[in-house]
Amino acid sequence: MYTCLDRRGNIYSTDKSVWMQGRSAWTFSYLCHVYGKREEWMAAAKSCLDFMEAYCINRKAGGRMYFTVTADGKPLRQRRYCFSEGFYAIANAEYYGLTHEAVYLERARSAYELIYQLNNGLIKDPTGLGPKTIPETRTGRALGDPMIFLNIIHVLRRVDPEHREEYDLRARECTDSIFGYHFHPELGCTLESVAPDGTPELDYTAGRVVNPGHDIECSWFVMEQANHIGDADLHKKAETVFRQAVEAGWDKEYGGILYFIDCLGKPTEAYEHDMKLWWTHNELLIASLMAYRDTKDKYYLDWFFKALDYCKAHFVDEDYGEWYGYLRRDGLPTMPSTKGSTFKGPFHLPRMLAMVDTMLGEILCQN
Amino acid sequence: MYTCLDRRGNIYSTDKSVWMQGRSAWTFSYLCHVYGKREEWMAAAKSCLDFMEAYCINRKAGGRMYFTVTADGKPLRQRRYCFSEGFYAIANAEYYGLTHEAVYLERARSAYELIYQLNNGLIKDPTGLGPKTIPETRTGRALGDPMIFLNIIHVLRRVDPEHREEYDLRARECTDSIFGYHFHPELGCTLESVAPDGTPELDYTAGRVVNPGHDIECSWFVMEQANHIGDADLHKKAETVFRQAVEAGWDKEYGGILYFIDCLGKPTEAYEHDMKLWWTHNELLIASLMAYRDTKDKYYLDWFFKALDYCKAHFVDEDYGEWYGYLRRDGLPTMPSTKGSTFKGPFHLPRMLAMVDTMLGEILCQN
Numbered sequence: 001m002y003t004c005l006d007r008r009g010n011i012y013s014t015d016k017s018v019w020m021q022g023r024s025a026w027t028f029s030y031l032c033h034v035y036g037k038r039e040e041w042m043a044a045a046k047s048c049l050d051f052m053e054a055y056c057i058n059r060k061a062g063g064r065m066y067f068t069v070t071a072d073g074k075p076l077r078q079r080r081y082c083f084s085e086g087f088y089a090i091a092n093a094e095y096y097g098l099t100h101e102a103v104y105l106e107r108a109r110s111a112y113e114l115i116y117q118l119n120n121g122l123i124k125d126p127t128g129l130g131p132k133t134i135p136e137t138r139t140g141r142a143l144g145d146p147m148i149f150l151n152i153i154h155v156l157r158r159v160d161p162e163h164r165e166e167y168d169l170r171a172r173e174c175t176d177s178i179f180g181y182h183f184h185p186e187l188g189c190t191l192e193s194v195a196p197d198g199t200p201e202l203d204y205t206a207g208r209v210v211n212p213g214h215d216i217e218c219s220w221f222v223m224e225q226a227n228h229i230g231d232a233d234l235h236k237k238a239e240t241v242f243r244q245a246v247e248a249g250w251d252k253e254y255g256g257i258l259y260f261i262d263c264l265g266k267p268t269e270a271y272e273h274d275m276k277l278w279w280t281h282n283e284l285l286i287a288s289l290m291a292y293r294d295t296k297d298k299y300y301l302d303w304f305f306k307a308l309d310y311c312k313a314h315f316v317d318e319d320y321g322e323w324y325g326y327l328r329r330d331g332l333p334t335m336p337s338t339k340g341s342t343f344k345g346p347f348h349l350p351r352m353l354a355m356v357d358t359m360l361g362e363i364l365c366q367n
Numbered sequence: 368m369y370t371c372l373d374r375r376g377n378i379y380s381t382d383k384s385v386w387m388q389g390r391s392a393w394t395f396s397y398l399c400h401v402y403g404k405r406e407e408w409m410a411a412a413k414s415c416l417d418f419m420e421a422y423c424i425n426r427k428a429g430g431r432m433y434f435t436v437t438a439d440g441k442p443l444r445q446r447r448y449c450f451s452e453g454f455y456a457i458a459n460a461e462y463y464g465l466t467h468e469a470v471y472l473e474r475a476r477s478a479y480e481l482i483y484q485l486n487n488g489l490i491k492d493p494t495g496l497g498p499k500t501i502p503e504t505r506t507g508r509a510l511g512d513p514m515i516f517l518n519i520i521h522v523l524r525r526v527d528p529e530h531r532e533e534y535d536l537r538a539r540e541c542t543d544s545i546f547g548y549h550f551h552p553e554l555g556c557t558l559e560s561v562a563p564d565g566t567p568e569l570d571y572t573a574g575r576v577v578n579p580g581h582d583i584e585c586s587w588f589v590m591e592q593a594n595h596i597g598d599a600d601l602h603k604k605a606e607t608v609f610r611q612a613v614e615a616g617w618d619k620e621y622g623g624i625l626y627f628i629d630c631l632g633k634p635t636e637a638y639e640h641d642m643k644l645w646w647t648h649n650e651l652l653i654a655s656l657m658a659y660r661d662t663k664d665k666y667y668l669d670w671f672f673k674a675l676d677y678c679k680a681h682f683v684d685e686d687y688g689e690w691y692g693y694l695r696r697d698g699l700p701t702m703p704s705t706k707g708s709t710f711k712g713p714f715h716l717p718r719m720l721a722m723v724d725t726m727l728g729e730i731l732c733q734n
């Protein structure tokens with residue numbers, strides 16, 4: 001799957017993103033799950049799964065996966081983070097849900113276990129890359145770890161009821177980690193990076209970073225978990241994550257969700273912090289509608305429509321289809337505009353469309 | 368030296384940039400060189416030099432240096448690139464030029480030699496980090512290597528005439544590399560990354576990246592070299608690098624130099640590609656005035672004034688002093704605005720002011 005596509009859909013880079021191979025395989029499988037199997041969707045999913053199996057796994061490093069490979073599958077880059085493995089896990093799990101061929105579940109569970117071991121420091125990273133920051137000086141926890149793992153569990157649990165107890169236990173560890181360490185009501189936010197014991201590290205920029213889109217995505221992962229276990233308190237806490245993120249992250253001047261903000265209102269170091277990215281807005285549409293579906297609180301429905309208006313006005317390309325990936329703070333696409341990149345492909349947008357479609361159906365049935 | 372400063376000069380991160388320790392020590396030494404020694408400038412330079420010596424060198428990795436350290440000097444991050452070492456080299460060299468204490472020249476020459484060995488693949492990187500891209504799949508040349516090395520040579524040659532022949536030889540290697548590999552008249556640009564033999568790699572984004580500010584900086588490094596060896600052809604080639612970069616990189620809609628462009632006009636992958644950074648405009652002021660001083664071609668003077676008008680209108684903060692570091696494409700600062708960062712401190716702006724001041728004096732004397 002090539003994902004570096006310009007405004008008209010032409011390929012501007014032939015390098016392949018491993019994240020996007022997994023995400024694409026998941027998306028096409030999920031479309032089959034929601035709308036029924038279609039041959040072209042199954043084939044697209046299978047193609048990405050086969051490509052990953054053949055070219056994206058670093059066999060010399062305990063099944064760790066690459067970050068990018070060439071068009072013909074030669075490895076380009078190994079990164080320390082294990083998100084390639086996470087998307088590989090949900091892709092194989094979702095495809096197993098359609099085919100019930102054991103090999104796909106085995107692959108998904110093997111990657112899921114590898115990530116669990118890495119996230120919890122139970123094994124040494126087989127790539128040998130080590131942490132980005134010298135651990136004798138500073139270590140910490142990253143919100144992405146429990147959050148993405150919770151999403152992996154959601155998919156696995158649905159297709160693999162046999163390991164249900166283990167999934168429930170580990171999902172609980174994820175929400176404990178999110179609320180025990182990253183959620184800071186005294187600061188009114190959920191922090192991306194905290195000390196090992198959850199203490200905010202407010203003296204330097206990385207310790208103050210809030211990624212509102214990430215928090216909003218996290219909020220609906222947690223709402224799904226709360227619904228699964230029937231925990232109303234957990235749902236309420238997820239709603240708080242959502243509210244804090246959207247109210248701090250919404251750009252009062254130009255509209256849209258800011259990419260990064262600082263929990264104390266100080267400068268953030270990422271140059272692109274004030275840009276508007278497509279995916280944060282996809283997450284806002286999902287999370288606001290899910291919160292509305294679950295609570296019937298009009299506050300959430302208002303956010304859904306506010307987000308929808310912004311997206312239609314700024315992200316949608318009426319002339320060439322799809323959404324722009326990257327807008328400047330003022331809501332205009334950066335130029336030359338793109339429809340895809342190493343990070344943008346068939347994932348956030350179709351996931352949002354399918355989930356919102358499903359949830360709208362549920363809401364209409366409730367009424 | 369803390370450099371993460373907000374609009375009013377308050378420190379927003381106590382982590383210290385090793386680049387900026389070296390650059391600051393160079394700048395304060397250079398100010399003494401240009402304007403005469405001042406106690407506070409000497410003390411500032413010495414403080415940064417001492418801090419680097421005590422805390423910024425990875426003694427377990429052959430003198431490679433860290434990228435960031437904590438306020439009290441604990442190592443935070445080791446990167447593969449050897450630019451910390453480059454700024455350490457010019458800092459120690461410039462300080463040696465003021466004090467003639469042999470230890471500073473030894474330190475400068477030792478770092479200079481380490482960089483030479485690394486740039487030319489004569490030693491294995493003692494950090495063991497290895498290249499970012501898996502070298503069995505793809506290797507290449509980075510413009511930053513010969514360009515920064517040429518700047519190191521300029522400083523060393525001035526204070527250390529004894530090794531003049533070696534400096535001249537290695538400077539020649541740098542300009543051969545810039546023009547033999549990176550300069551591509553058929554594409555009308557100077558490429559950041561090329562194949563080992565200089566072939567442009569146009570199928571993927573990284574192979575098409577043009578950083579106009581980098582090229583403009585490179586052009587004045589080469590003009591200095593051309594002036595030093597009295598090579599009029601080399602000066603002409605440097606002028607071509609400048610002209611191509613400024614004409615392709617100047618934003619026709621909003622003014623200012625774009626951060627990154629694609630040599631074929633395709634999308635670039637860096638989110639921040641359309642931002643306006645302070646340093647590229649400092650380089651434009653230096654390079655345009657140097658080209659005018661050397662050629663008397665009004666074309667270059669026009670660029671100098673055009674750049675100056677843009678900088679006064681957009682970068683200068685009339686209320687709190689200094690220049691904003693980071694502007695959106697439309698010329699407004701990203702918010703909250705900053706006066707410093709891990710990359711912005713007392714370097715590009717004071718270097719520009721001192722060099723432009725000197726060159727204006729030279730131009731007035733010529734007339």
